[in-house]
Amino acid sequence: xxxxxxEALLAYLEQQLAELRQHAPGVLEKQPESVHQMRVxxxxxxxxxxxGRPLFDDGTVEPLRAELRWLSGLLGAARDPGVAHERLTTxxxxxxxxxxxxxxxHSPAAHRIDEELDALANAGxxxxxxxxGDERYAQLLADLERFLADPALSAKxxxxxxxxxxxxxxxxxxxxxxxxxxxxxxxxxxxxRDAALHEVRKAAKRLRYSAELAAAVPGxxxxxxxxxxxxxxxxxxxxxxxxxxxxxxxxxxxxxxxxRGESGFSYGxxxxxxxILAAASERAFxxxxxxxxxx
Numbered sequence: 001x002x003x004x005x006x007e008a009l010l011a012y013l014e015q016q017l018a019e020l021r022q023h024a025p026g027v028l029e030k031q032p033e034s035v036h037q038m039r040v041x042x043x044x045x046x047x048x049x050x051x052g053r054p055l056f057d058d059g060t061v062e063p064l065r066a067e068l069r070w071l072s073g074l075l076g077a078a079r080d081p082g083v084a085h086e087r088l089t090t091x092x093x094x095x096x097x098x099x100x101x102x103x104x105x106h107s108p109a110a111h112r113i114d115e116e117l118d119a120l121a122n123a124g125x126x127x128x129x130x131x132x133g134d135e136r137y138a139q140l141l142a143d144l145e146r147f148l149a150d151p152a153l154s155a156k157x158x159x160x161x162x163x164x165x166x167x168x169x170x171x172x173x174x175x176x177x178x179x180x181x182x183x184x185x186x187x188x189x190x191x192x193r194d195a196a197l198h199e200v201r202k203a204a205k206r207l208r209y210s211a212e213l214a215a216a217v218p219g220x221x222x223x224x225x226x227x228x229x230x231x232x233x234x235x236x237x238x239x240x241x242x243x244x245x246x247x248x249x250x251x252x253x254x255x256x257x258x259x260r261g262e263s264g265f266s267y268g269x270x271x272x273x274x275x276i277l278a279a280a281s282e283r284a285f286x287x288x289x290x291x292x293x294x295x
Contacts, residue, residue: 002217005164006157009052010148012213016045017144024132027075030125032082039075042068044209045144051168051210057152064147067140074131078124084246085117091273092266102265109266112253161217165210169223172210176203176230180289194244197282201237204230225293232288240281243274250274 002008019041026034046068049061092105092113131137151157156164179200184192211227254267 002161004157005159005161006055006151006153008161008165008217009048009055009157009213010151012216013045013048014148016041016048017141017148020045020141020144027078027128028132030129032079035075035079035125035128039072039079042072042075043205046072047206047209048213051172051206051213054168055154055157055164057154060147060152064140064143067136067143071131071137071140074124074128076124078121078128080245081117081120081124083242084249085113085121087242087246088113088117088250088270091270095269099269102263107266108262109253109257109270112262113249116249116253165214165217166223169207169210169214169226172203172207173226176200176207176233179203194240194278197237197285198241198244200285201234201241204233204237208234222293229288229292233285233292236281236284236288240278240285243278243281247271247274247278 002011020038023034023038023041027038046065049056049065049068053061089105089110092107092110095105179196179202183196183200186193208227208230211223211230214223215227217223250267250271254264254271257264257267
């Protein structure tokens with residue numbers, strides 16, 4: 001059992017590195033779930049480096065975070081088109097019988113969406129496969145191993161795990177509250193509101209990961225409940241962000257429909273549906289936020 005905050009955090013980070021390695025073979029086989037899990041491990045490692053920054057010497061974690069962001073971005077480019085595809089396919093299947101020829105699952109728009117997202121997914125997977133065989137990825141793994149084996153810990157890392165990790169969680173909680181507090185009014189436009197809600201989601205995710213770390217440390221009371229609440233926010237605003245991404249794609253395809261000799265009808269209907277789903281996700285977030293632990 002860890003006797004210092006530094007030991008507790010390093011042990012948790014070692015688990016994330018093991019996850020990275022574990023899911024790499026599945027990624028090489030183009031398994032979507034392996035891509036997702038490897039991306040989660042990379043994001044969790046990167047997030048905990050940010051939360052745990054006070055436990056390391058200044059400037060130590062930033063190079064690692066930059067490379068983990070690179071890896072997460074590649075994995076996201078392989079996974080996100082599939083998420084959008086599944087989402088839009090479901091909406092197309094729900095179209096009324098009378099409109100199926102125009103905007104249903106076998107409409108010209110459906111075929112266009114299939115082609116576009118399949119191409120994006122294939123390109124994303126090819127980029128990931130190339131990266132995992134590249135020297136940059138091998139260097140990242142080596143750097144992570146070296147960091148964990150010989151960490152540049154600060155004086156704060158020698159503190160007792162419970163209070164020190166609890167302090168990291170408290171800081172992340174304040175970060176989330178600030179992000180919610182500065183949410184712009186809808187009158188400023190959907191783009192600003194969507195971007196701000198995405199920042200709330202990222203803050204909730206960081207809090208979730210640090211709270212999960214705290215839950216494994218004796219003396220950090222209430223961490224499990226906090227992690228669960230942050231996870232709910234992350235999930236519901238994740239659906240909101242999925243809608244933002246889908247609407248951007250639909251706007252792009254719809255905007256070019258006329259030039260391709262196609263109708264933009266389907267894209268407009270799907271865009272309107274996505275707006276409704278996004279609004280529902282936002283309402284769900286505020287419902288959860290009202291019950292968010294005060295302290």
